[in-house]
Amino acid sequence: MKIILSGYMGSGKTAVGNALSKKIDQPFKDLDKEIIKKEGRDIREIFETSGEIYFRKVEAEVLQDLIGRPEDFILSLGGGTPCYGNNMQLLQNDPDATVVYLKTSLEELTDRLHFEKEQRPLIAHLENRELLKDFIRKHLFERTYYYNQSNITISTNNKSPEEIAENILEVLN
Numbered sequence: 001m002k003i004i005l006s007g008y009m010g011s012g013k014t015a016v017g018n019a020l021s022k023k024i025d026q027p028f029k030d031l032d033k034e035i036i037k038k039e040g041r042d043i044r045e046i047f048e049t050s051g052e053i054y055f056r057k058v059e060a061e062v063l064q065d066l067i068g069r070p071e072d073f074i075l076s077l078g079g080g081t082p083c084y085g086n087n088m089q090l091l092q093n094d095p096d097a098t099v100v101y102l103k104t105s106l107e108e109l110t111d112r113l114h115f116e117k118e119q120r121p122l123i124a125h126l127e128n129r130e131l132l133k134d135f136i137r138k139h140l141f142e143r144t145y146y147y148n149q150s151n152i153t154i155s156t157n158n159k160s161p162e163e164i165a166e167n168i169l170e171v172l173n
């Protein structure tokens with residue numbers, strides 16, 4: 001089985017992916033890292049020099065390539081991946097893939113992203129916590145429609161990546 005982690009920026013997809021990978025001894029892949037590898041430049045640079053539409057195109061191609069592989073792995077998506085093109089459909093149509101939505105409160109997302117926004121082109125320009133929180137509130141509202149199409153939803157509030165990984169395995173087993 002391929003375990004696919006979805007959720008908003010800052011929901012802990014990468015940390016949970018690493019924790020899951022250790023627990024079940026399955027390789028972990030991060031979609032953003034695969035994009036960086038393919039493009040030979042970081043996400044911020046791709047957005048700045050080629051634009052978001054180009055990024056979404058590459059994101060869909062890299063996802064398609066990974067999903068087409070026969071081996072099992074854990075994959076963390078980018079926060080926007082399920083919301084563009086037929087990415088969610090592709091995942092839903094794959095009987096081997098289980099999509100897990102890591103659901104995190106607005107408060108917790110704001111706290112985390114406040115300190116981690118520089119590497120994230122969609123929010124890097126938001127100057128203070130209130131602007132960031134307003135942006136996340138609206139953006140999350142739009143995206144929740146797509147996240148809710150995941151097979152499983154796990155609340156992540158006040159939980160460590162290890163606890164979240166345990167919760168996912170309890171539901172899957």
Ligand code: S3P
Binds near residue numbers: 010013032077078121
């Ligand atoms: C994005 C989230 C990022 C990255 C890109 C766009 C988004 O990934 O793919 O900056 O649209 O939410 P993370 O969710 O890993 O930060």
